[in-house]
Amino acid sequence: MSDSTLNPAIETAWVYLVRAGEAVVSAVEDDVKAGGAPPLAWYDVVLELSRAGREAGLRQNELERRLLFKQYNLSRLLDRLEEAKYVERKPCPEDGRGYVVTVTAAGRQFQKRVWPIYRAAIARRFEGRLTNKEAAELGRLLKKLTATESGAE
Amino acid sequence: MSDSTLNPAIETAWVYLVRAGEAVVSAVEDDVKAGGAPPLAWYDVVLELSRAGREAGLRQNELERRLLFKQYNLSRLLDRLEEAKYVERKPCPEDGRGYVVTVTAAGRQFQKRVWPIYRAAIARRFEGRLTNKEAAELGRLLKKLTATESGAE
DNA sequence: TCAACATAGATGCAGATGCATATATCTGTC
DNA sequence: GACAGATATATGCATCTGCATCTATGTTGA
Numbered sequence: 001m002s003d004s005t006l007n008p009a010i011e012t013a014w015v016y017l018v019r020a021g022e023a024v025v026s027a028v029e030d031d032v033k034a035g036g037a038p039p040l041a042w043y044d045v046v047l048e049l050s051r052a053g054r055e056a057g058l059r060q061n062e063l064e065r066r067l068l069f070k071q072y073n074l075s076r077l078l079d080r081l082e083e084a085k086y087v088e089r090k091p092c093p094e095d096g097r098g099y100v101v102t103v104t105a106a107g108r109q110f111q112k113r114v115w116p117i118y119r120a121a122i123a124r125r126f127e128g129r130l131t132n133k134e135a136a137e138l139g140r141l142l143k144k145l146t147a148t149e150s151g152a153e
Numbered sequence: 154m155s156d157s158t159l160n161p162a163i164e165t166a167w168v169y170l171v172r173a174g175e176a177v178v179s180a181v182e183d184d185v186k187a188g189g190a191p192p193l194a195w196y197d198v199v200l201e202l203s204r205a206g207r208e209a210g211l212r213q214n215e216l217e218r219r220l221l222f223k224q225y226n227l228s229r230l231l232d233r234l235e236e237a238k239y240v241e242r243k244p245c246p247e248d249g250r251g252y253v254v255t256v257t258a259a260g261r262q263f264q265k266r267v268w269p270i271y272r273a274a275i276a277r278r279f280e281g282r283l284t285n286k287e288a289a290e291l292g293r294l295l296k297k298l299t300a301t302e303s304g305a306e
Numbered sequence: 307t308c309a310a311c312a313t314a315g316a317t318g319c320a321g322a323t324g325c326a327t328a329t330a331t332c333t334g335t336c
Numbered sequence: 337g338a339c340a341g342a343t344a345t346a347t348g349c350a351t352c353t354g355c356a357t358c359t360a361t362g363t364t365g366a
Contacts, residue, residue, distance in 0.1 A: 021174025
């Protein structure tokens, strides 16, 4: 581990994580744009807010945490979404520093409208490359890799 | 497949691919920056050029293909690397449109200098989260996912 | 109740990316 | 050997990202 070589299994996983991550996301984004829809991140935010409930919404910091966005990126993404009228920011009654973000009716419409485009783009990328079983395993492994520090270090 | 729902295994894999991809790369990049080294992409290019041989080098389009970079991104990345004196672009004798890119001595030094930083950052992210066996399986699956269209579609 | 520090979020500026298109060269065809 | 694509690379412009820092509010403890 403080050897000058990286475990080959880790190295391969790393290389393909970077490339698959970028290439696959980029391919899906291209499909999505060809379908005239905004970037995937828009969908992620609106979906997460819909799940949280139209009334309840979420605090920005909670959205950040759930979607693993950086603070300043989310801040600006919300500016754009707000400008598009897909979300609203309301001052948080319990914490004067914060905002509660909720999805608007237009946001929900947007979500429903673009989902077929996203779904097709994603499916197109996985089908023919991985079996369902493999996809499940991939998901499991990536989830472990994403997990925050817990027992180990 | 033209159903309105995405296969759950694919959906999970997709979600974690996007998040793990971004979060893991971003965590490693942070470590790398904390160590005072330039972005990972610099290393990738220099390494690939070193492997190709100091004399031989590679055409830009070949680098593009191997590293899955977009044409304009590579073009500009090479501008920066050239400015840093880590690589050189020489007109290609066989094709007047193209360039052959080679790594310089300084580029090799750079490569050797930052590798320990990169290696440690990557290892730190995998160790304690995935076993070697799991890392190997992850690599295998990602590789399949990255593969270009072949039999299926 | 005030100082000291922590947290939520926004923002100016520099650098990177995406998109569309430009320029130069190459290849084939008539 | 000229014209119609195709290919290799670069680039202007707008958007997005990263970094550092700012403002405002919250929390704690003497």
